[in-house]
Amino acid sequence: MNDIWKHVRNTIENKYIPISMILELTRRCNLNCCHCYNIKSNSELSFPQIKEISRQLRDAGCLFLFLTGGEVFCMPDFLEIITYLRRAGFDLKIFTNGTLITSDLVYKLGDLGISEIGISIQGAEPKTHDRISGVPGAFEKSITAIKMLKERGVPVNIKCTLMKENFAEYKDIIKLAENLGVTYVIDPVVSPRDDGSRDVLSCRLDETQLKQFYSEQFSRLEVTKVEENSICEAGRTFGSISAVGDVYPCIQIPLKVGNVFEREFLDIWSDAQMLKKMRSFKSSEIKACVDCDMVSSCSICPGLAYLEDGDLFGPASIACLNARIQKEVENEK
């Protein structure tokens, strides 16, 4: 890393510039995934509202914008929206299920310089994926979209949430991604829903499955070593705006700090007490983690800690479980 880049990075970190933001455009979705954290509704940002948010985020210093839903391609003017956001200067990543991506859209997406399209694939077999997503034929459509995007040169990343329903074929999902020539992320953590309901947690892998996963994928895993006094970037250089304009430290932390249609984003980002508290918080203050010998295998996530155990500044029990299993696997290697 050269000096000028170090200087820029320090400026971003020290001044809490929201360089990366998630923008939830809609809560409508054409699928019914059993594990989804999103509560479906008709809430959706209009194009004029998105233009206003774009202005506010550019003024606040945002560069990397992650567009998510719901399903963003349900929006009839989505192509115009992303064209506008690209021209405004944002680096765009789009999260989608891919089922509504047509060949015409693929052609146009190829000209827009999209950094990545993340597509959810929850099975290597059509019946598994379709059962999880709740819509017959979804797998075929998503895979067709991936092939067309790949052909057009648009970077695709397959996103898979590992759960009991698809655990048996996760290695085939990896093979599928490799055969398609795209990258993939396999996440073994199912989160509680946005409204706090925990029914989805029954999908989670049991301890034996988790251990098998970490053991088999050990060499591929990138375990983020937790630096002393550090915690994730939520509320520091990263934040989230919902489909009604509410501002959150992260899409996984349902603690509203303001609304961009009532107050300028930069003022919310600078003044919110919750954000100030998060910024001054250090991982070394989590008492349960201080002397924990598994901390080097743990990714401390305040969002998960809040959703899981109700304390933003505490350990997440699911993170503790994952860290313990990873540590056991590490020791056995």
Place this chain on the structure above:
Amino acid sequence: MKFENMLIGRSDQAAWQEVEENVVVVNSNTRKVHILSGIGGRIWQILEHPRQQTDIVNVIMQEYDVAREQAENDVDSFLQELAQKEIIKIKDE
């Protein structure tokens, strides 16, 4: 000048943001991040709308009080660097 009589603009692959006195530019194809400082950052601002190289040279001469020859050489080599990084596009006018 290498790009004389051509129209120079920001590439469709470029994303950017000003961070204080610097401009951070990302090439979404290569995923490389480039930092443009000082006159480089100013040239990026000028390229908000496609321009000819002589227009850029004129602005730099005026704003930075430099001789034409030096401005031409500096702008020329800087634009070649940006073209190599594929964060600007050059079109025949």
